[in-house]
């Protein structure tokens with residue numbers, strides 16, 4: 130999906146040469162600053178909310194499984210306790226969560242500082258760090274005994290493999306053969322109690338009940354047996370494509386195979402996570418099904434008997450933090466994944482918390498470039514508590530963009546929505562860029578909104594990480610879930626708690642590419658049907674025109690966060706994207722943050738308007754038959 134971050138009523142060019150790209154229009158008007166959490170909040174800390182207590186990565190082998198009745202009983206008891214805890218949490222989550230997150234964050238202060246200054250470095254997600262984070266988070270909530278990990282997963286090393294590749298031929302797509310879907314059909318979904326089995330009918334997107342058989346599929350076995358000669362050859366060729374030239378370079382192959390395995394495991398966990406959620410997951414499912422094209426027969430089936438994956442030893446898999454948290458511990462809160470409808474697994478990609486440069490993008494976060502007027506070096510504690518506001522409120526008109534609850538101020542929110550929807554009240558109408566300065570081809574530029582930014586405090590500021598003007602940089606702290614919606618829409622992002630308007634949801638995270646790199650990537654034609662690039666055509670106020678080698682965009686296809694799952698809704702989406710300045714005052718690079726446009730109820734799908742012009746055949750975004758159900762839908766009848 131290509132979305133022009135800087136809104137644009139117009140096609141924006143990505144590449145000056147050959148393939149001229151028209152950026153999807155999206156406007157966004159800016160914002161202001163964040164909120165502060167009272168210090169008292171920190172006492173709440175260590176209670177991390179997790180959906181699943183238990184083990185390292187969820188892979189349960191014969192050896193790893195609980196073998197005796199006592200242990201089994203203990204695990205079941207733990208599951209019960211976990212379910213109770215989860216239920217409690219579900220009731221009291223909302224506002225408390227953010228406070229807990231902040232509290233937890235304190236324990237990671239050092240890491241945070243490092244992250245903050247190293248946004249463009251390799252994400253610090255080393256495997257060793259994750260377990261310790263988990264321990265810190267849930268000392269009193271880890272109800273089940275961690276079981277040994279069977280899968281050795283070090284996905285973060287994978288990017289290093291990619292780095293070896295020649296840039297010219299390195300679009301970095303994950304090869305189709307890495308998809309786990311070839312295994313999906315072998316994964317058997319059982320009802321835990323009755324051992325009923327459901328087979329996925331792909332043509333109708335329904336589950337068909339089958340007579341139970343004694344033999345059940347073993348995920349581990351499937352994964353292992355899938356390493357047939359044919360597949361091994363395939364992995365060898367993938368490894369070669371990713372920089373491994375030696376036939377016996379098993380390292381690269383292992384990494385790829387490991388990723389495949391992780392994907393399978395995540396898939397299995399997705400199913401189990403829903404079960405673990407019990408009735409809540411089921412009702413969630415029913416709710417999201419409403420109005421979708423998915424068969425109601427399926428909904429009924431799921432409601433009656435939540436499915437559960439069994440392993441060859443007959444035990445339900447234990448929950449794993451890795452599998453119940455798509456971020457693998459990178460975010461402050463776990464983000465669960467749920468597919469109670471089909472055996473579809475998540476598309477293969479690496480979760481990264483912060484955007485990271487692919488190769489040539491130049492993003493300069495030099496402290497020296499931040500003038501006194503762009504920071505608040507003398508501030509202490511929480512900037513929102515001081516009057517008059519410090520320099521960091523300047524960009525949003527002398528008032529901080531966030532209120533004391535951490536939400537985007539209503540006036541800014543209204544303005545951003547109006548700009549996005551281009552309504553009469555949009556003041557951005559007067560702010561189309563001067564075509565003389567626009568880097569877009571003037572013939573193509575139909576007008577370009579100069580969006581208003583939210584500016585957050587940063588490293589050159591004296592305030593602390595709990596300062597109310599640091600909302601986006603603190604990261605995700607709402608209870609969210611990536612859920613499978615339907616065959617037509619695929620996966621989507623849902624909230625599991627009520628959200629007031631102006632709530633920060635997440636940032637759009639991906640690889641930072643130059644437009645030239647994106648163009649190269651697109652030309653490589655990797656077979657992926659859905660791309661997720663977003664243009665950062667910022668710096669429109671700059672005196673000089675940026676070249677394609679300098680223009681930046683974000684591509685979340687292969688590396689990204691949960692934003693890559695946010696589906697499109699025409700016009701009245703419940704999220705609005707807003708540009709946020711954190712590290713660089715020049716707006717060459719900036720962040721795109723999603724805020725709620727209105728009160729959003731728990732279990733609602735979160736959507737944003739991609740601003741696709743479904744009529745524009747030149748548009749680089751591959752249009753789709755829109756299933757947003759909005760009364761303002763522009764693409765309902767589009768047939769790709």
Ligand SMILES: C[S@@+](CC[C@H](N)C(=O)[O-])C[C@H]1O[C@@H](n2cnc3c(N)ncnc32)[C@H](O)[C@@H]1O
Pocket residue numbers: 130476617618619620621659660661692693694695696697698751753754755756757
């Ligand atoms: C950014 S991705 C969103 C996540 C995606 N649903 C998935 O499963 O990975 C964009 C793609 O999702 C699908 N999509 C998003 N919004 C949609 C909508 N309103 N109707 C139909 N398909 C949609 C389209 O295939 C689109 O190319």
